[in-house]
Amino acid sequence: MQFKELIVQETNNICEQLSSYEDRHTSFKELFLTKDTINFGPIKLLDRASIAMRTVILFLTVLTIYFFSTLDYQSIDVLKGFTDTFVNFKTMLLNPYAQRFTLGEAFYNVVVTLGLAFLTTLIGGIVALLLGLLAAQNLAPKQVTNLIKGFVAIIRAVPTILWVLIFAVAAGLGSAAAIIGMSFHSISYLTKAYSESFEDLDRSVIEALMASGANWWQIVFQAVIPSSVTYLLSWTFLRFEINFANAVAMGAAAGAGGIGFDLFMAGGFYFDLREVGFITYLIIAIAIVLEVFSTNIKGKLQKSI
Amino acid sequence: MALLELKNVTKNYNNECCALDNVSFSVDKGEFVSIIGPSGAGKSTLLRCINRMVEASSGEISVDGVISSSLSKKKLRKLRTKIGMIFQHYNLVDRLTVIENVLHGRLGYKSTLAGVLGRYNQEEKSQAYRIIEILGLNEQIYKRCDQLSGGQKQRVGIARALVQNPKIILCDEPIASLDPNASKIIMDHLRNISKEMGITIIVNLHQVEVALKYSDRIIGVNRGKVVFDGAPCDLTTRQIRDIYGSESEDLIFELGERHAG
Incomplete structure (x- = not known):
């Protein structure tokens, strides 16, 4: 009863307000359709951010004009340069042909490169699993996590090729230095990825198991790893793909063997564009196979776990 | 001898006074005890001191005749197996x-x-x-x-x-995120556990009427102090005001009346 009365009263109030408004402005419709210009400032205000943005754009424009006007072409015909490059690409991509090795040998070398990627990912994954546990904030004391995270960030900041060259001082240029260097970088990359996956598990779940008397190792294997296993696997696959690309580069740059070394010889030693094209196609094919494979596995894992 | 005994338990976080202030009580086997009090009164801290998920700053807690504060890591694990715990967010x-x-x-x-x-x-x-x-x-x-x-x-x-x-089950607001039906099922199970299995149940609750209905004994906490400790029938509106502070008097009073009627 009371409620009904209240509503009636409210409705009356609103109606009164509306009619008084119409008295002042004749009607909403008129106000809406009025053609009088209203004095309004610019829509976008000139604040610090937009001034900075405009300065940067102006600076880059000036720099670009200056660059092209003062470029020293050193008697190279720019147009000819472009056409020659285009012809080179055409030979590489349209007439691939291997004459210094058979298809079987090429596949063997691909397997060597894949082996390099697999081994470094495996070593990296195992070590990173332990370090990742110690770097996860819900599992280890803050000092330890900060120490490991800082250490790992420094390793990650230096590119893989530099680590390989550093270890080449001790191990000699070759596959040993490549494996140590690439594993080193994989460890730091995967430690960060793993520890962040572990941190996804709520602190309170760990508290619940601690309250029932479980110890650290039991909690890690019964709660933390089962909760994050899909993340762990997808990060590891991603690193495997990165390591495959790295392994090709290491074959060329650090003499680690495999298909990368063939590529280096074909390009830098024999100047054989058709062979470079062949190897490029081979590498692309392997990369696509890896991508399809890992996507499939990830899909299956997400369904089952 | 009492199954659980707290003597002058005090807990300070970061040297600030006082999450728990000189709390003493004892609980017998098979008792159903509810702890009520406003948010931040120290209910959760009190529960977690019992199984040492939170370390008490001073005072003595004994569970089943074992004084918990000086236990080694291994013995603490063993003690914790005797104390079950359930949570508001289930923590599964x-x-x-x-x-x-x-x-x-x-x-x-x-x-x-x-x-x-x-x-x-x-x-x-x-x-x-x-x-x-x-x-x-x-x-x-x-x-x-x-x-x-x-x-x-x-x-x-x-x-x-x-x-x-377990000998004791600690429940940290077990029904705070459940609808009334599920809450009733959970509380009924807890009561059966305490009556039929003789397991002591200590529950943190926000719902005074649920505490009144189910518990053998109610402990009211405000600002880390025990301000009420007794049977549900002894809990008067005045004491509820002591526990929750004067502002909430009307609300709780109304709630109490509705459930009485």
């Missing part, structure tokens, strides 16, 4: 099945390696199965916990505590 491992979560309650009894590998013996498995059946979860036994409703999750939480063969 969502990606694992009901039976796996329930068996987690046995980890405290196992060697590190057996726990890591998840090897449970036949006796433990059949006990877990029995408890799951008592709590009415046998259809969900192989379901993943993230597919369960809130009430079912909380029952899994209770099963995990029961499979420990």
